[in-house]
Amino acid sequence: MKRIWGVLGAMTLALASTAASAQEKLVVSIWGGNWKEGAGIIAKEFTKRTGMEVEFITGGTLDRLAKAKVAKDSPESDVVFTTSQVGFLYQADGLFEKLDKAKIANYAGLVQAADRGDYEVGVYSYVYSPVYRADLMPKDFKLTSWNDLWSPEVGGKLSLPDFDPSHIIIASAVLAGGTAANWEVGIPLLEKLKPGVKAFYQSDATSQDLLKTGETPVQVMLSINAYHLIQNGVPVTIAIPKEGAVVGIDVLGINAGTKKLDKAQEFINVALDPEIQRQLCNFHKCSPMHKDAKIDAELAKLPGIFTTPEQWSTQAIITPDEIRAKLLPTWKAWFTENMMQ
Amino acid sequence: MSKRPFLIPFLVPAILVAVIFLAALAEILQYSLREFIPGSLDVGGFTLDNFARIYRPVYFKAVINTFVLSLATAFFTLILSYPIAFALVRTKVEWVRTLLILLSITPLFTGEIVRTYAWMLVLGTNGFLNTMLLDIGVISEPVTFMYTRAGVVIALVQFAMPVMIIILATAISHINTDYEKAAANLGARPWTVITRVVIPLTMPGIISGFIVIFAWTMSAFATPQLIGGGKVLMISNAIYLQGFSALNFPFAATLSVIALISAFASLALMKLIANRLERQTAIH
Numbered sequence: 001m002k003r004i005w006g007v008l009g010a011m012t013l014a015l016a017s018t019a020a021s022a023q024e025k026l027v028v029s030i031w032g033g034n035w036k037e038g039a040g041i042i043a044k045e046f047t048k049r050t051g052m053e054v055e056f057i058t059g060g061t062l063d064r065l066a067k068a069k070v071a072k073d074s075p076e077s078d079v080v081f082t083t084s085q086v087g088f089l090y091q092a093d094g095l096f097e098k099l100d101k102a103k104i105a106n107y108a109g110l111v112q113a114a115d116r117g118d119y120e121v122g123v124y125s126y127v128y129s130p131v132y133r134a135d136l137m138p139k140d141f142k143l144t145s146w147n148d149l150w151s152p153e154v155g156g157k158l159s160l161p162d163f164d165p166s167h168i169i170i171a172s173a174v175l176a177g178g179t180a181a182n183w184e185v186g187i188p189l190l191e192k193l194k195p196g197v198k199a200f201y202q203s204d205a206t207s208q209d210l211l212k213t214g215e216t217p218v219q220v221m222l223s224i225n226a227y228h229l230i231q232n233g234v235p236v237t238i239a240i241p242k243e244g245a246v247v248g249i250d251v252l253g254i255n256a257g258t259k260k261l262d263k264a265q266e267f268i269n270v271a272l273d274p275e276i277q278r279q280l281c282n283f284h285k286c287s288p289m290h291k292d293a294k295i296d297a298e299l300a301k302l303p304g305i306f307t308t309p310e311q312w313s314t315q316a317i318i319t320p321d322e323i324r325a326k327l328l329p330t331w332k333a334w335f336t337e338n339m340m341q
Numbered sequence: 342m343s344k345r346p347f348l349i350p351f352l353v354p355a356i357l358v359a360v361i362f363l364a365a366l367a368e369i370l371q372y373s374l375r376e377f378i379p380g381s382l383d384v385g386g387f388t389l390d391n392f393a394r395i396y397r398p399v400y401f402k403a404v405i406n407t408f409v410l411s412l413a414t415a416f417f418t419l420i421l422s423y424p425i426a427f428a429l430v431r432t433k434v435e436w437v438r439t440l441l442i443l444l445s446i447t448p449l450f451t452g453e454i455v456r457t458y459a460w461m462l463v464l465g466t467n468g469f470l471n472t473m474l475l476d477i478g479v480i481s482e483p484v485t486f487m488y489t490r491a492g493v494v495i496a497l498v499q500f501a502m503p504v505m506i507i508i509l510a511t512a513i514s515h516i517n518t519d520y521e522k523a524a525a526n527l528g529a530r531p532w533t534v535i536t537r538v539v540i541p542l543t544m545p546g547i548i549s550g551f552i553v554i555f556a557w558t559m560s561a562f563a564t565p566q567l568i569g570g571g572k573v574l575m576i577s578n579a580i581y582l583q584g585f586s587a588l589n590f591p592f593a594a595t596l597s598v599i600a601l602i603s604a605f606a607s608l609a610l611m612k613l614i615a616n617r618l619e620r621q622t623a624i625h
Contacts, residue, residue: 065588066585069382089381089382093382162571199487199571201570206567206570210570215465215466326379327379329377329588332582332587333587333589336582341398341399
């Protein structure tokens, strides 16, 4: 009996010490893989400045949102990394603290696209754009417009994301003379595209696999993933269509109910520091949100990397988070019921 | 009660699990009857609209796909596993048995994702199978296996085979070989012995194996997700798309309820057929 009490006592102590160590750390919720690795750049500098360690908890975009919803008043994390439209869902459900922008010194130097309202702030951006394997396509094949996805050369070779069809829906709406808000104008074009779609991908890993194996030589793809493939020797060409590429922005927000509000704001401030922005963008091959971030000249030349106001105005299709968040379920339902059957 | 002093303490965990399971099912049922509010994680009032939506072709097709693919998987798994299980039990050569165990049972210890990824490499346009068939001149153009029902069934069958082999091997090992010897002595040819004696005697194993694999496949997710590439939707994939892509938890719950009802109905039907089959093939 004494032994059982001894074991129970040891377990209680172990649990108590785990809880205590979690209290001393800033907990950041983020995706796994290279996203977490990139956020490590921020964490390292944050720890250097504040002496507080950072602990990452990882998961997919929507399962982390679902967990935050369940935890609500007792959040598992202090800071959340997510996409801007999903960030809107966090704030709409009262899961984000209002940002005290006065305490985030680097906020003043941000580009306009970084301003995602009072509850979240853009950290870097990327594009969803058509990419292709030139070595598996006919000679002289080029993609200069979203319209080219409807060409006979692309038929039967295209893959699209099924978890978020907003990019192709927005692009079709733009081609039909509309915007995301009146996306229905693009429906005839989408229906015409359907026979040309070979597969739908469900994750970044499957997306890269489809292109790497040549299973679908053309894809609407996240630019960061495309650059990742290029770095690994896969001959991928990223096209920025003349109509613009669909911009995605990863944001930071603070969990409502966090007990480390000041430290959470400092984490965001560190993430927006021009030098950290430079390091982040060199790592991910993405566009910085701080105007003073001096990214490498070679990186600045790459398609989908926006560093000037002119690039933002001519090459980027930006959709308000609220429209995207509210329409995504409708888009998703339409896409599943009409494109995937 | 004094004869079984541990009965209540042993029952408590099972009752607790059952209560939690039933509470979760009740929550799913409750969600399936709630209205979805776009742009919010909260749900609205009670409605039956989610159930009306099931009749849209894509979801109806997902239910049918699930049934047909589960049936096909169970059937082909049975056909391919039976000879292996038979050889496994009856071989007298130790190394052959070891080899068969290694080849058939070891895949059970690798995860579903790992095996499915391996199948993606085998079945792809530039994959092992197409390259081999092209090299030996059987085909002149790559055959499309990926994103087809056939591709999904191939991967599911390989995934299910170890379990089927274990079930069948157990059934075969319980046959008294005197029956086979008696049949042979009475002039039955080997094939007749197999079809008229061995198979009827292993019918309970065949039926339980078939039902287990059928039920297992009904909830398959990763394999149809990766090999089907969104072109072959099973009901679990449709649930995932609604719940975790569109955040439409009420409709995802409705699809879950439909999946549960379909699974129970299919199993009840199968049990009915199995009972009849068992009666017909019983040796008197």
